[in-house]
Ligand code: ATP
């Protein structure tokens with residue numbers, strides 16, 4: 001995949017800007033707060049329709065403008081595409097492929113694949129479970145765009161169910177007997193939907209983790225030059241015995257029955273994939289709690305390289321690699337490892353404040369784009 005051209009209008013700190021990409025190694029060079037990461041963010045949104053930095057679209061739109069725009073020309077193995085996303089400060093994103101309106105978000109996904117590796121990604125190992133879930137979710141969206149819809153369905157159910165639980169809490173219900181019949185029926189309906197959609201999410205996440213595990217192991221041993229035993233384990237909030245839809249759904253349903261009164265008391269759903277955990281285990285210890293800083297960094301790099309490789313294998317073409325500020329973060333050995341293992345296959349966009357992080361070879365072949373105050 002190759003990004004040829006990017007156009008930003010009223011996006012973050014860009015009023016209006018075009019960039020032509022002429023190389024498969026691009027370095028965005030500039031001081032802090034000039035707009036380097038904003039460019040990577042725009043590319044990431046073209047690929048996954050979300051940003052790992054922001055959850056609110058309004059933050060993406062320049063100051064108090066009504067909407068922002070990202071446009072791009074992308075070449076992949078099959079064709080050339082013109083992509084366009086209009087982001088209103090309030091409301092739904094509007095998508096176009098080759099000037100034609102796309103109604104379903106999932107039809108937009110899969111044209112451009114990206115892997116982002118930023119200095120914040122250390123949170124993947126050190127941070128809360130939410131980071132790890134969101135990492136697996138973004139990966140799944142790229143591998144099977146239908147997952148975008150599944151996730152949306154699940155989040156909708158969760159929201160509705162939480163609203164109902166809050167309502168019950170507010171009306172002073174504290175035992176199952178106090179739940180009015182109609183409300184009980186309504187809640188049961190959401191319980192079943194949650195179990196059904198939740199099992200889809202959990203099972204897919206567990207499966208993709210199994211797929212990426214051997215790749216992560218390979219890279220982990222390459223980088224650490226040791227044979228440490230790395231395990232990626234999906235730890236669902238409700239353990240299941242067999243990985244079948246019925247088994248997982250039943251496990252969720254029976255846990256809901258046990259926790260129901262606690263859920264009503266809290267006004268919140270306690271059971272389901274929004275509470276699942278992903279464990280990275282090195283030599284039988286959780287990397288999150290026991291890993292040294294170096295071990296944690298090695299692990300993140302291994303996970304990212306594995307992600308790149310898995311997307312390439314499944315999609316059948318190399319995704320773009322977006323490296324945000326990682327050069328300063330990695331020691332020279334890991335840096336060389338990263339760039340060497342990439343070869344020339346992946347178009348790579350790197351942000352940096354200084355060029356002296358890079359080897360001359362890379363500087364000679366890279367397109368260097370200076371970024372200053374949104375220009
Ligand atoms: P660093 O090297 O520190 O990571 P950077 O060049 O990557 O810096 P970005 O994160 O790309 O910086 O851009 C940050 C700038 O964008 C900040 O000055 C911020 O105020 C500005 N900015 C972010 N969102 C908006 C917005 N919606 N409207 C206008 N400006 C914005």
Ligand code: MG
Pocket residue numbers: 036037038324325351
């Ligand atoms: Mg930045």
